[in-house]
Amino acid sequence: MSVVTVQLGQCGNQVGLELFDVISNDAREAQKRTYCSASHERFFHTNTNGDLEARAVLIDMEPKVINHSMTKAVKSGKWKYGEKSYFSQKQGSGNNWANGFCVHGPQHKETVEELVRREVERCERLAGLMPIMSVAGGTGSGVGTYVTQCLRDAFPKSFILNHLTWPYGTGEVIVQNYNSVLTLSKLYRLSDAILVHENDTVHRICSQLLNIKHITFSDVNRVMAHQLGGVLQPALTPHSYGTFSRNPLGELVSSLACHPEYKLLSVCTIPQMPSSSIAYSTFAWPGLLKHLRQMLVSNTKMEEGIDWQVRPPSNSERSRGLPTHNFNRSLSNVLILRGKDVYSAETGSFEEPALYTSWLPSNAAFNAWKSPVSFNKYEKSATLVSNSQSLLQPLDNIVGKAWNMFASSPGSLPSKY
Numbered sequence: 001m002s003v004v005t006v007q008l009g010q011c012g013n014q015v016g017l018e019l020f021d022v023i024s025n026d027a028r029e030a031q032k033r034t035y036c037s038a039s040h041e042r043f044f045h046t047n048t049n050g051d052l053e054a055r056a057v058l059i060d061m062e063p064k065v066i067n068h069s070m071t072k073a074v075k076s077g078k079w080k081y082g083e084k085s086y087f088s089q090k091q092g093s094g095n096n097w098a099n100g101f102c103v104h105g106p107q108h109k110e111t112v113e114e115l116v117r118r119e120v121e122r123c124e125r126l127a128g129l130m131p132i133m134s135v136a137g138g139t140g141s142g143v144g145t146y147v148t149q150c151l152r153d154a155f156p157k158s159f160i161l162n163h164l165t166w167p168y169g170t171g172e173v174i175v176q177n178y179n180s181v182l183t184l185s186k187l188y189r190l191s192d193a194i195l196v197h198e199n200d201t202v203h204r205i206c207s208q209l210l211n212i213k214h215i216t217f218s219d220v221n222r223v224m225a226h227q228l229g230g231v232l233q234p235a236l237t238p239h240s241y242g243t244f245s246r247n248p249l250g251e252l253v254s255s256l257a258c259h260p261e262y263k264l265l266s267v268c269t270i271p272q273m274p275s276s277s278i279a280y281s282t283f284a285w286p287g288l289l290k291h292l293r294q295m296l297v298s299n300t301k302m303e304e305g306i307d308w309q310v311r312p313p314s315n316s317e318r319s320r321g322l323p324t325h326n327f328n329r330s331l332s333n334v335l336i337l338r339g340k341d342v343y344s345a346e347t348g349s350f351e352e353p354a355l356y357t358s359w360l361p362s363n364a365a366f367n368a369w370k371s372p373v374s375f376n377k378y379e380k381s382a383t384l385v386s387n388s389q390s391l392l393q394p395l396d397n398i399v400g401k402a403w404n405m406f407a408s409s410p411g412s413l414p415s416k417y
């Protein structure tokens with residue numbers, strides 16, 4: 001089954017470009033034919049000239065980023081975007097959510113819907129739709145939210161997973177917190193699940209784990225794309241009965257977003273290191289999974305600086321209802337393991353009931369997916385997608401800052417908000 005991606009605004013188009021690049025490289029390097037063809041079916045189709053074309057629609061209210069992404073894809077020599085699968089205008093949405101949602105979105109509804117419909121018709125079977133965007137600018141957040149609403153109407157039975165980039169806390173966009181709150185409040189009703197990358201967190205991974213000195217968006221997007229690829233590339237799931245799972249979005253959503261009030265998903269990966277160090281490192285499943293579990297429990301997105309003191313409550317603490325400070329409680333987790341000896345990896349420590357809320361049986365709260373194909377040059381790697389308390393603090397910060405701005409100068413809010 002196939003996923004149709006909709007890239008919106010500068011961020012969406014740049015993150016999407018990296019994602020398709022990572023996926024096409026991974027599929028090409030994989031030595032397993034069934035893996036490669038499952039990956040292609042998901043993300044690419046072959047055009048009449050025999051070229052791989054991304055199952056993607058590119059949307060922006062200014063032409064520069066789209067032109068850049070399309071050119072870069074062609075230059076890769078491995079894949080491209082469809083020559084007619086884009087829509088751009090002359091002037092952006094000026095970081096104004098309302099301009100995107102109330103003006104540009106409705107103005108171009110028919111054109112955008114037609115582009116997506118054409119892409120969907122190219123799929124033999126549709127797994128779902130994945131809009132990619134930031135929540136801080138005007139086009140990604142405003143038009144992106146409007147387009148998600150149109151997709152929900154046009155494809156009421158399809159899975160919709162939104163991938164969102166949350167802005168730097170010290171943000172470049174003055175109204176980024178308004179834009180974020182408005183986007184999230186709408187998407188919460190429209191989307192099946194919302195996978196979030198925070199720019200601050202990914203930036204820290206680039207500097208502290210990958211030792212990159214002058215970090216660019218391209219570096220940040222590469223890390224995001226690797227994490228997303230680790231989730232979306234083919235794997236064997238409990239429901240796929242020995243073959244690669246058919247519907248990555250459907251399985252992800254049904255495993256993780258089991259309650260309509262809780263849709264925010266975070267992701268973390270291990271290991272992450274400069275490519276020059278990989279050859280000198282050895283990886284063992286018990287060590288990787290022990291670190292990843294503690295990253296989950298202590299809500300650390302990097303294997304550096306993990307707090308080993310934080311732990312879930314013991315049975316007696318749980319029965320007495322004692323609070324456990326700083327412990328990151330989960331609603332559900334999907335653990336995806338890729339690489340050598342994957343079937344021998346022991347994942348029981350992620351099934352412990354103490355990690356989860358008491359109102360969901362922990363066997364329903366945890367799923368492990370596995371693929372024997374190595375990913376992103378690591379002999380073994382693990383990615384955890386988590387529906388947990390992890391995004392509460394950053395969400396509180398965004399909402400708090402939006403209220404503060406509103407309280408201090410409500411008149412500054414553009415009339416359309």
Ligand SMILES: Nc1nc2c(ncn2[C@@H]2O[C@H](COP(=O)(O)OP(=O)(O)OP(=O)(O)O)[C@@H](O)[C@H]2O)c(=O)[nH]1
Nearest residue numbers: 009010011014092093095134136137138139140167
């Ligand atoms: N990770 C990442 N963040 C980006 C990228 N480009 C922009 N951002 C972030 O996205 C936010 C700004 O949104 P943009 O995507 O530039 O805005 P837009 O959707 O093009 O909207 P307008 O330009 O207002 O029409 C800020 O929080 C930036 O930090 C990117 O390539 N990668």
Ligand SMILES: [Mg+2]
Nearest residue numbers: 009010092139
């Ligand atoms: Mg822009």
